[in-house]
Amino acid sequence: MSTLLPLGRAVALIRPGMTVAIPPEYCGVAMAATAELIRQDTGNLHLVAVPQSGLQADVLIGAGMVTTMEAAAVTMGERGPAPRFVEAIKTSAITMKDTTCPAIHAALQASEKGLPYLPLRGLLGTDVLVNRPDWQVIDNPFGTDDPIVALPAIRPDIALFHCEMADTDGNLWIGRRRELATMAHAAAATVATVEVLHDGSFFDDETLAAGALPAAYVDAIAHVPGGSLPLAMPGYHDANWIELDLYCDAATTQGTFDAWLADFLAGEIIA
Numbered sequence: 624m625s626t627l628l629p630l631g632r633a634v635a636l637i638r639p640g641m642t643v644a645i646p647p648e649y650c651g652v653a654m655a656a657t658a659e660l661i662r663q664d665t666g667n668l669h670l671v672a673v674p675q676s677g678l679q680a681d682v683l684i685g686a687g688m689v690t691t692m693e694a695a696a697v698t699m700g701e702r703g704p705a706p707r708f709v710e711a712i713k714t715s716a717i718t719m720k721d722t723t724c725p726a727i728h729a730a731l732q733a734s735e736k737g738l739p740y741l742p743l744r745g746l747l748g749t750d751v752l753v754n755r756p757d758w759q760v761i762d763n764p765f766g767t768d769d770p771i772v773a774l775p776a777i778r779p780d781i782a783l784f785h786c787e788m789a790d791t792d793g794n795l796w797i798g799r800r801r802e803l804a805t806m807a808h809a810a811a812a813t814v815a816t817v818e819v820l821h822d823g824s825f826f827d828d829e830t831l832a833a834g835a836l837p838a839a840y841v842d843a844i845a846h847v848p849g850g851s852l853p854l855a856m857p858g859y860h861d862a863n864w865i866e867l868d869l870y871c872d873a874a875t876t877q878g879t880f881d882a883w884l885a886d887f888l889a890g891e892i893i894a
Contacts, residue, residue: 733776782806793838
């Protein structure tokens, strides 16, 4: 069963060298936990974006915490490319494992189901496939001259995300954000921050039960209201658009990024 812990102790479950699955920016990004990872100097991480990332990955890369990035995209959306990610690619500071959204989900679903791989057809003929020697083209055993790509299962050491609620039994309420369930099912352990602590069990409530992630998949919970800021948490707070604009300006150089990061770690980023 999961345990309610202070943020620092929860994040301490993530150790250097681990593979960490992180969600897209619309799906519960644990930014307070990200800051704590940097404070604890938890580096040499392999990040798996499910299936893409933005601010979270860019901050971790800029802070020197990332060795390998596996993602369909790392972007600041309408603000353009993620600056520290782009610089890291140009300077070979990180290893990039290009992938696609369906490929990320299929590989995590393989782990979720306890399978060594899952097949996916849409990668055939793409440059992504050419540059992923760990993906294998096999013959469909039920067809004739029908190739298909076998994707090895991705089993993260940790799934890290922020969500709406945790209850007294250690269950999480993730609502419609099923990416979070896939991450937790596939990973060896899950660390989550939450906005609210709920008195009672979600599974005793007919309405809440459908959006609940059982405690069996959750290892540590930290109560951190506003834990996704400056990114949004629908139903609780909007994104801080001004701060995101300031970040994109600051992250264009390592020096100005370092100044922004010092403020972020000190809790001085405007919410």
